[in-house]
Amino acid sequence: MAIPKYEDIMLPLLKFIADGKEYTKSEAINAMKNEFSISDSEMLILLPSGRGRLFNNRVAWAKTYMKQAGLLEIT
Numbered sequence: 042m043a044i045p046k047y048e049d050i051m052l053p054l055l056k057f058i059a060d061g062k063e064y065t066k067s068e069a070i071n072a073m074k075n076e077f078s079i080s081d082s083e084m085l086i087l088l089p090s091g092r093g094r095l096f097n098n099r100v101a102w103a104k105t106y107m108k109q110a111g112l113l114e115i116t
Contacts, residue, residue, distance in 0.1 A: 047102035
């Protein structure tokens, strides 16, 4: 499976956090990894800059835009 775009991660991420609990960045990434059936080798794919992991970056952008929309708080 291809790495989903951040837009595709937003709704599943919102559903994941809907219980109102606080989650760490790692917990959110792991939940989305499972949601999208991302393999361990896909998790290792780097951004073109080589400065981070592609999937982690997409989850981070989903969180950023959801925060800007007032859908979640990041502490």
